[in-house]
Amino acid sequence: MDQSSIASSIKDTTLIEKRRSQIIKASITLFKQKGFHRTTTREIAKASGFSIGTLYEYIRSKEDVLFLVYESINNAVYIHLKRAVKKEETSSQNLINIIDSYFRLMDDMQEEVIILYQEVKSLQEDMKGTVLEKEREMVGLLKNALLSSMPYLFSNKEAELMANNIFVQGHMWCFRRWTLHQNFTLEEYIKMQTHFFEQMIPVKQT
Amino acid sequence: MDQSSIASSIKDTTLIEKRRSQIIKASITLFKQKGFHRTTTREIAKASGFSIGTLYEYIRSKEDVLFLVYESINNAVYIHLKRAVKKEETSSQNLINIIDSYFRLMDDMQEEVIILYQEVKSLQEDMKGTVLEKEREMVGLLKNALLSSMPYLFSNKEAELMANNIFVQGHMWCFRRWTLHQNFTLEEYIKMQTHFFEQMIPVKQT
Amino acid sequence: MDQSSIASSIKDTTLIEKRRSQIIKASITLFKQKGFHRTTTREIAKASGFSIGTLYEYIRSKEDVLFLVYESINNAVYIHLKRAVKKEETSSQNLINIIDSYFRLMDDMQEEVIILYQEVKSLQEDMKGTVLEKEREMVGLLKNALLSSMPYLFSNKEAELMANNIFVQGHMWCFRRWTLHQNFTLEEYIKMQTHFFEQMIPVKQT
Amino acid sequence: MDQSSIASSIKDTTLIEKRRSQIIKASITLFKQKGFHRTTTREIAKASGFSIGTLYEYIRSKEDVLFLVYESINNAVYIHLKRAVKKEETSSQNLINIIDSYFRLMDDMQEEVIILYQEVKSLQEDMKGTVLEKEREMVGLLKNALLSSMPYLFSNKEAELMANNIFVQGHMWCFRRWTLHQNFTLEEYIKMQTHFFEQMIPVKQT
DNA sequence: CATGAATGAGGGTTCATTCAT
DNA sequence: TATGAATGAACCCTCATTCAT
Numbered sequence: 115m116d117q118s119s120i121a122s123s124i125k126d127t128t129l130i131e132k133r134r135s136q137i138i139k140a141s142i143t144l145f146k147q148k149g150f151h152r153t154t155t156r157e158i159a160k161a162s163g164f165s166i167g168t169l170y171e172y173i174r175s176k177e178d179v180l181f182l183v184y185e186s187i188n189n190a191v192y193i194h195l196k197r198a199v200k201k202e203e204t205s206s207q208n209l210i211n212i213i214d215s216y217f218r219l220m221d222d223m224q225e226e227v228i229i230l231y232q233e234v235k236s237l238q239e240d241m242k243g244t245v246l247e248k249e250r251e252m253v254g255l256l257k258n259a260l261l262s263s264m265p266y267l268f269s270n271k272e273a274e275l276m277a278n279n280i281f282v283q284g285h286m287w288c289f290r291r292w293t294l295h296q297n298f299t300l301e302e303y304i305k306m307q308t309h310f311f312e313q314m315i316p317v318k319q320t
Numbered sequence: 321m322d323q324s325s326i327a328s329s330i331k332d333t334t335l336i337e338k339r340r341s342q343i344i345k346a347s348i349t350l351f352k353q354k355g356f357h358r359t360t361t362r363e364i365a366k367a368s369g370f371s372i373g374t375l376y377e378y379i380r381s382k383e384d385v386l387f388l389v390y391e392s393i394n395n396a397v398y399i400h401l402k403r404a405v406k407k408e409e410t411s412s413q414n415l416i417n418i419i420d421s422y423f424r425l426m427d428d429m430q431e432e433v434i435i436l437y438q439e440v441k442s443l444q445e446d447m448k449g450t451v452l453e454k455e456r457e458m459v460g461l462l463k464n465a466l467l468s469s470m471p472y473l474f475s476n477k478e479a480e481l482m483a484n485n486i487f488v489q490g491h492m493w494c495f496r497r498w499t500l501h502q503n504f505t506l507e508e509y510i511k512m513q514t515h516f517f518e519q520m521i522p523v524k525q526t
Numbered sequence: 527m528d529q530s531s532i533a534s535s536i537k538d539t540t541l542i543e544k545r546r547s548q549i550i551k552a553s554i555t556l557f558k559q560k561g562f563h564r565t566t567t568r569e570i571a572k573a574s575g576f577s578i579g580t581l582y583e584y585i586r587s588k589e590d591v592l593f594l595v596y597e598s599i600n601n602a603v604y605i606h607l608k609r610a611v612k613k614e615e616t617s618s619q620n621l622i623n624i625i626d627s628y629f630r631l632m633d634d635m636q637e638e639v640i641i642l643y644q645e646v647k648s649l650q651e652d653m654k655g656t657v658l659e660k661e662r663e664m665v666g667l668l669k670n671a672l673l674s675s676m677p678y679l680f681s682n683k684e685a686e687l688m689a690n691n692i693f694v695q696g697h698m699w700c701f702r703r704w705t706l707h708q709n710f711t712l713e714e715y716i717k718m719q720t721h722f723f724e725q726m727i728p729v730k731q732t
Numbered sequence: 733m734d735q736s737s738i739a740s741s742i743k744d745t746t747l748i749e750k751r752r753s754q755i756i757k758a759s760i761t762l763f764k765q766k767g768f769h770r771t772t773t774r775e776i777a778k779a780s781g782f783s784i785g786t787l788y789e790y791i792r793s794k795e796d797v798l799f800l801v802y803e804s805i806n807n808a809v810y811i812h813l814k815r816a817v818k819k820e821e822t823s824s825q826n827l828i829n830i831i832d833s834y835f836r837l838m839d840d841m842q843e844e845v846i847i848l849y850q851e852v853k854s855l856q857e858d859m860k861g862t863v864l865e866k867e868r869e870m871v872g873l874l875k876n877a878l879l880s881s882m883p884y885l886f887s888n889k890e891a892e893l894m895a896n897n898i899f900v901q902g903h904m905w906c907f908r909r910w911t912l913h914q915n916f917t918l919e920e921y922i923k924m925q926t927h928f929f930e931q932m933i934p935v936k937q938t
Numbered sequence: 939c940a941t942g943a944a945t946g947a948g949g950g951t952t953c954a955t956t957c958a959t
Numbered sequence: 960t961a962t963g964a965a966t967g968a969a970c971c972c973t974c975a976t977t978c979a980t
Contacts, residue, residue, distance in 0.1 A: 124943065149441040151357040155971060167945050170972065231495075232441050235355040246498055253499070274503055275512050278496060279489065286488050289437075292452055293459070297480055306481050314520040330960070361954060373957085373962045382954065536964070561853040563769040567950060579953085579966050588950065643907075644853050647767040658910055665911070686915055687924050694904050695897065701849075702896060704864055705871070709892055718893050726932040742939075773975060785941045785978085794975065 117185060122172050133172045136162040138186045141179050146225040150180055150233045180233060181241040187226045188248045194219045199255050202263075209263040210308055212256070213280060217304045220284040227288040253277045267315060283307055322450070323391060328378050339378045342368040344392045347385050352431040356386055356439045386439060387447040393432045394454045400425045405461050408469075415469040416514055418462070419486060423510045426490040433494040459483045473521060489513055532590050535583050545584045548574045550598045553591050558637040562592055562645045592645060593653040599638045600660045606631045611667050614675075621675040622720055624668070625692060629716045632696040639700040665689045679727060695719055737862075738799065740790050751790045754780045756804045759797050764843040768798055768851045798851060799859040805844045806866045812837045817873050820881075827881040828926055830874070831898060835922045838902040845906040871895045885933060901925055 122130050140161035144153040155176050159169040173179055198215040202208035220227060237245060256277035260268055268276060287294060287303055294303065328336050346367035350359040361382050365375040379385055404421040408414030426433060443451060463483035466474055474482060493500060493509055500509065534542050552573035556565040567588050571581040585591055610627040614620030632639060649657060669689035672680055680688060699706060699715055706715065740748050758779035762771040773794050777787040791797055816833040820826030838845060855863060874895035878886055886894065905912060905921055912921065 126943080129943080151442075154969080165945050166972085167947095167974085168943075171943070174972095176971065232438055235438050236357075250499060271503065271508075272512065272516075275509075276516070278492070278500065279513075279516075282488060282492050282496070283485065286484070290484060290488070293456060294484065297477065302477075303481075306478065307485075310478075310482070310485075310520050314516055332960090335960085360952085371962050372955085373964095374960080376955070377960070538964085541964080563854075566948085577966050578951085579968095580964075582951065583964070586951095644850055647850050648769075662911060683915065683920075684924065684928075687921075688928070690904070690908060690912065691901065691925075691928075694900060694908070698896070698900050702900070705868060706896065709889065714889075715893075718890065719897075722890075722894070722897075722932055726928050744939090747939085772973085783941050784976085785943095786939080788976070789939070 117182065120178050120181065121174055124171050130172060133162070133164070133168075134182060135186075136164075137169065137172060137179060138182050141183050142187070142226060142229065145183065145229050145233070150229075150236050155179075177236065177238050177241070180236055181238070181245075184230065184233075184237065184241070184245050185248075187223070187230060188245060188252075190226075191219065191223065192248060192252055195252055195255050199259050202259075209259055210312070212259055213308060213311070214304055216256075216280070216284050217287060217307070218300070220287050221300050224288040224291060227285050231285065231289055253281050256280055264315065280311075323388065326384050326387065327380055330377055336378060339368075339370070339374075340388060341392075342370075343375065343378065343385060344388050347389050348393070348432060348435065351389065351435050351439070356435075356442050361385075383442065383444050383447070386442055387444070387451075390436065390439075390443065390447070390451050391454075393429070393436060394451060394458075396432075397425065397429070398454060398458055401458055401461050405465050408465075415465055416518075418465055419514060419517070420510055422462075422486070422490050423493060423513070424506070426493050427506050430494040430497060433491050437491065437495055455487075459487050462486055470521065486517075532593065533586055542584060545574070545576070545580075546594060547598075548576075549581065549584060549591060550594050553595050554599070554638060554641065557595065557641050557645070562641075562648050567591075589648065589650050589653075592648055593650070593657075596642065596645075596649065596653070596657050597660075599635070599642060600657060600664075602638075603631065603635065604660060604664055607664055607667050611671050614671075621671055622724075624671055625720060625723070626716055628668075628692070628696050629699060629719070630712070632699050633712050636700040636703060639697050643697065643701055665693050668692055676727065692723075738796050739792055742789050748790060751780070751782070751786075752800055753804075754782075755787065755790065755797060756800050759801050760805070760844060760847065763801065763847050763851070768847075768854050773797075795854065795856050795859070798854055799856070799863075802848065802851075802855065802859070802863045803866075805841070805848060806863060806870075808844075809837065809841070810866060810870055813870055813873050817877050820877075827877055828930075830877055831926060831929070832922055834874075834898070834902050835905060835925070836918070838905050839918050842906040842909060845903050849903065849907055867899075871899050874898055882933065898929075 117131075117134065124130050124133075137158065140163075141153070141158050144157055144161055147153075155169060156166050158176075158179060159166040162169065173182070195212075195216060198212045202211045234242065234245075253274075254277075257273045260273045260276055261270070287300075298306070323337075323340065330336050330339075343364065346369075347359070347364050350363055350367055353359075361375060362372055364382075364385060365372040368375065379388070401418075401422060404418045408417045440448065440451075459480075460483075463479045466479040466482055467476070493506075504512070536542050536545075549570065552575075553565070553570050556569055556573055559565075567581060568578050570588075570591060571578040574581065585594070607624075607628060610624045614623045646654065646657075665686075666689075669685045672685045672688055673682070699712075710718070742748050742751075755776065758781075759771070759776050762775055762779055765771075773787060774784055776794075776797060777784040780787065791800070813830075813834060816830045820829050852860065852863075871892075872895075875891045878891045878894055879888070905918075916924070
C-alpha cells in the first residue's frame with residue numbers, strides 16, 4: 115500500500131502527484147501548529163492553494179491526508195537512511211557515520227517526527243499496518259548495518275534491540291527537545307550518544 | 321500547579337477529590353480506547369457515574385480532564401520512581417534495581433504511557449509546563465541515582481543524557497510494543513538493556 | 527416498530543412525545559411544500575420551534591423524521607378507518623358509509639397522502655416494512671367490511687382486490703387532484719364511485 | 733413542450749437525439765435503483781457513456797434529465813395505448829382488449845411507472861404542465877374508447893371517471909406490487925379487474 | 939464536439955458547554 | 960449538589976455546474 119493506493123477521481127496521475135504533494139506540504143505545516151484534529155479540511159485546502167472541492171478530488175477523507183503525511187515523512191527518512199547505509203560500508207567507523215547522518219536528519223525533521231508520534235491513533239487500522247511496516251524496514255537497515263559492520267559483536271537479538279535504541283534516540287532528540295535542546299547542542303548530542311555507543315562495544319580490537 | 325489548581329464550583333474538597341478520581345479513572349479507560357479527541361464529555365460523565373452537568377461542576381473544560389489524567393499518570397510514575405530510588409542506595413547494583421523496577425512499572429502502565437505520548441499537543445500551554453516540570457523531576461531522580469551510585473564515572477552532562485536515555489527506553493517498551501513485544505519478553509528486554517548499560521560503564525573492574 | 531422504536535437521548539418520555547409531534551407537524555408542512563429531499567434539517571428544526579441541536583436529541587437522522595411522518599399519517603388514517611368500520615355494521619348500506627367516510631378523510635389529508643406516495647423510496651428498508659404492514663392492515667379492514675357486509679357476494683380474492691381498489695381510489699382523489707378536482711366535486715366523486723361500486727354488486731337480490 | 737424544447741449547445745439534431753436517448757436509458761436504470769435525488773449527474777454521464785462535460789452539452793440542468801425521462805416513459809405508454817385503441821373498434825369486447833393490452837404494458841413498465849409516481853415533485857412547474865397534459869391525453873384515449881364502444885351506457889362524466897379508474901388500476905399493479913403480486917398473478921389481476929368492470933356495465937341489454 | 943479538473947455553496951451531523959430546575 | 964434539556968458553532972463531505980483546453 116503506497117500513495118497510489120488512495121483512490122482519486124482525477125485521471126491525470128502527474129497532476130495527482132503534484133496536488134498531493136501540495137496537500138502534504140500544507141498539512142505538515144498545519145499539523146505542526148495545531149495537530150491533526152484541530153486542523154480542518156478547509157484549512158488544508160486553503161493552505162494547499164485550492165478549494166475544498168478540489169481537495170476532495172484527490173483524497174477520500176481527512177484520514178487519507180494523515181496517511182499521505184505519514185507516508186511522506188516515513189519515506190523521506192527511509193530514503194535518507196538507505197542512502198547513508200549504502201554509502202558507508204563494513205567498518206565500525208562507518209556505523210558511527212550512519213548514526214551521525216541519521217541524527218542530523220532527525221534534527222532537520224523535528225516537527226515531522228513529532229507528528230508521527232502524536233497522530234498514530236488517528237491512522238486507520240489498515241494504513242497503520244503500512245506505516246509500521248515501513249518503520250520495521252528502517253530499523254532493519256540499522257540492524258543490518260550493525261551486524262555487518264561489527265560482526266561477532268552482536269547477536270541477532272542484540273542487534274535488533276540496539277537498532278531500536280538508536281532509532282528511538284533519533285526521535286527522542288525531537289520529542290524531548292524541550293529539555294534536551296536546553297542541555298545539549300546537536301553536536302554534543304551526537305557525540306555523546308556515539309560515545310556511549312562506542313563504550314558499549316566490548317574491547318575494540320586489542 | 322496541581323490538581324487543586326483546577327477550579328471547581330464545589331466547596332467540599334473531599335468530594336472534589338473523590339469525583340475527580342472517578343473522572344480520571346473513567347477517562348483513562350476511554351482515552352486508551354479512542355484517544356482524547358474521539359472521547360466525548362458525555363461519555364466521560366457516563367463512565368464516571370454521573371451526569372454531564374455534574375461533570376462540569378468539577379472541571380471547567382474538557383482540557384481540564386486531560387490535565388487531570390496527565391497529572392495522575394505522571395504522579396503514579398513519580399511516586400513509584402521516588403520509592404525505588406529511596407530504597408536502593410549507593411551501589412551500581414542498586415542502580416540496576418531501579419531500572420528493573422522502573423521498566424516493570426512501564427510494562428504495567430503501557431496504555432497510560434501511550435496516552436502521554438499522543439495527547440501532549442492537546443494540553444494547554446500552562447498545563448503542559450506543569451507536566452513537563454514533573455518529567456524533569458523524574459529524569460532528575462534517575463540522574464541523581466546515576467551520579468551517586470557510580471561517582472566519577474559520569475560527568476554531569478553524561479548523567480543527564482543517560483538518565484534521559486533510560487527514561488525513554490522505559491517508554492519505548494510501551495510505544496514500540498507492536499514490534500518489541502514480538503521479539504522480546506519483558507525479562508529479556510530488561511536484561512538486555514541492562515546489559516548494554518553495564519557494558520557502557522567504563523571498566524568497573526577492581 | 528413504532529415511534530418509540532426510534533432512539534432518543536432524552537429521558538423524559540412525555541417530552542419526547544411532545545417534541546416529536548412538533549417535529550412531525552413542522553415536517554409535514556415542509557414536505558408538502560418542497561418534498562423530503564429539498565427540506566433541510568435546519569428548516570425542520572426551525573419550523574419545529576427549536577435549534578438544530580435539539581432536533582438531533584429527538585431523532586438520530588433525517589430519515590427518522592421521514593419515518594415519524596409516515597407513521598403519523600398512516601396512523602391517522604388507520605384510526606379513522608377503524609372507527610368507521612366499528613360504527614357501521616353488517617349491511618351493504620353501511621359499507622357505503624365507510625367508503626364515504628374514508629373518501630372524505632382523504633379529501634382532508636390530500637397533501638399528506640401525496641407525501642406518502644412520493645417519498646417511499648427514501649424510507650429505510652426496515653422502516654418501509656413497518657409502514658407497508660400498516661397499509662396491509664388498513665386494506666384488511668376494508669376487506670373484512672366487504673366480506674361481512676355482503677356475504678356470499680365476494681370470494682376472498684375478490685374482496686382483497688376490491689379493497690385495494692377502494693383504498694387506492696381514495697388516494698387517487700389526492701394524487702390526481704390536478705385533473706379530478708377540475709371535473710368533479712368531492713360529493714360527485716363519492717357519489718359516482720359509490721354508484722359504480724353498487725352497480726358492480728351482482729343483482730342485489732330482491 | 734417536448735424534447736426539442738430543451739435547449740442544447742449542440743447543433744447536430746441527430747446527435748442530440750442519439751445522446752439524449754443514451755441519457756434517458758442510463759437515467760431510468762439509475763433512477764430505478766436509487767431515485768432521482770440519490771443519483772448524481774456524474775453517474776448519469778458515466779452510465780450514458782460519456783463525460784460530465786458532454787452531458788451538460790445536451791442538457792441545461794439535472795432537472796432536464798428528469799423531464800426527458802418522464803417524457804420518454806409517458807410517450808412509450810401513449811404510443812402503446814394509441815395503437816391499442818386504433819386496432820380495436822366499437823364493441824365492448826374490444827374495450828376489454830384495450831384494458832388487457834394496457835395492463836400488460838404496465839406489467840412491463842413497473843419500475844418506470846414507479847419513477848413517475850415518485851419524482852413528480854422534482855419536476856419543474858412548466859415541465860410538469862407538459863407531462864400532465866400528456867396524461868390527460870392518455871385518459872382521453874380511454875374515455876373515448878369507453879364512449880364509443882358502449883354508447884349510451886356512460887355519461888360523459890362517468891366515462892371520464894371510469895377512464896381515470898382504469899388508468900390508475902394499471903399503475904396500481906406497479907406501485908402496490910409489494911402486496912398485489914403476492915396475491916395475484918398478472919392474468920388473475922387482469923381477469924378480475926375486467927370482471928368487475930363487466931359487472932358494472934348495466935345489463936348489456938340483449 | 940468532447941473532456942475532466944476546479945469550484946464552493948450548502949447539507950447532515952456532532953458535541954462542548956450552559957443554566958433553569 | 961445534581962440533573963439533563965437546550966444550544967449553535969463548527970466539522971466533514973457532496974455534487975451540480977462551469978470553462979479552459
